[in-house]
Amino acid sequence: MSTIKLAPSILSADFARLGQQVAEAAQAGADRIHVDVMDGHFVPNLSMGPVVVQSLRRVTDLPLEIHLMISDPDLFLDDFVAAGSDSFLVHWEGNDNLHRTVQRIRRLGKRATVAISPATPVAVLEEIVCDLDQVLVMTVNPGFGHQQFIATTLPKIGRARELVEQRQPLCEIEVDGGIDAETAPLVVRAGATVLVAGSAIFGDRDGVTVAMSRLRTAIGNAECEREPAGRPALQRSQLCSSE
Numbered sequence: 322m323s324t325i326k327l328a329p330s331i332l333s334a335d336f337a338r339l340g341q342q343v344a345e346a347a348q349a350g351a352d353r354i355h356v357d358v359m360d361g362h363f364v365p366n367l368s369m370g371p372v373v374v375q376s377l378r379r380v381t382d383l384p385l386e387i388h389l390m391i392s393d394p395d396l397f398l399d400d401f402v403a404a405g406s407d408s409f410l411v412h413w414e415g416n417d418n419l420h421r422t423v424q425r426i427r428r429l430g431k432r433a434t435v436a437i438s439p440a441t442p443v444a445v446l447e448e449i450v451c452d453l454d455q456v457l458v459m460t461v462n463p464g465f466g467h468q469q470f471i472a473t474t475l476p477k478i479g480r481a482r483e484l485v486e487q488r489q490p491l492c493e494i495e496v497d498g499g500i501d502a503e504t505a506p507l508v509v510r511a512g513a514t515v516l517v518a519g520s521a522i523f524g525d526r527d528g529v530t531v532a533m534s535r536l537r538t539a540i541g542n543a544e545c546e547r548e549p550a551g552r553p554a555l556q557r558s559q560l561c562s563s564e
């Protein structure tokens with residue numbers, strides 16, 4: 322049984338058949354649904370808002386994780402919670418009040434992730450990782466689906482893994498961008514535990530089910546080769562004073 326989670330990104334889905342596509346991904350073993358929110362300012366693209374989450378909430382029980390690529394994420398947290406969101410991914414970049422944003426997410430009872438873009442070092446997560454459920458290492462520049470995986474992010478995933486092992490062993494390490502059957506094994510070997518994939522799932526001409534199974538096979542092979550994490554059996558409360 323794989324411990325690696327798959328989070329299909331609906332950015333590459335057919336929006337005219339969104340419910341159907343998400344149901345197919347769920348049936349094929351998706352662990353959560355990744356929703357990319359863009360404001361045309363933080364990233365040069367527009368996508369979707371709370372109404373899409375509201376519709377999705379009616380058709381799936383899978384956790385809905387909201388990747389906020391917007392300039393002021395705090396402004397929209399309440400609306401996304403009311404729509405049925407389960408967790409929030411907010412960027413380190415451009416947020417001068419990141420600790421406050423993360424605390425707000427936690428007070429709303431939702432899971433908190435901080436994302437770092439390709440040019441941002443893992444070190445910026447040191448003082449916040451204890452408050453997180455997950456870190457997101459972007460493996461492309463945020464803003465668009467179907468971009469090429471940036472290989473220099475691989476050692477960063479390893480550094481993120483070291484950081485969470487030292488400070489917050491319960492923290493998941495998610496990767497997002499350019500993940501397909503070729504790159505999935507690389508990120509899993511580097512230490513990723515949750516893989517977002519958009520075009521490799523919803524853009525595959527063989528369909529969502531075949532695409533998911535291809536990814537699972539690639540991940541399974543890499544998992545067998547991966548070194549055991551050797552994570553110490555410590556609870557968050559033993560490591561983090563803010564709890």
Ligand code: DX5
Pocket residue numbers: 330331332333355357388461462463464465466467468497498499500517518519520521
């Ligand atoms: C990019 C988004 C991704 C995107 C990934 O800014 O955050 O979630 O949907 O798409 P693929 O998997 O096609 O690179």
Ligand code: ZN
Pocket residue numbers: 330355356357388497517
């Ligand atoms: Zn995303």
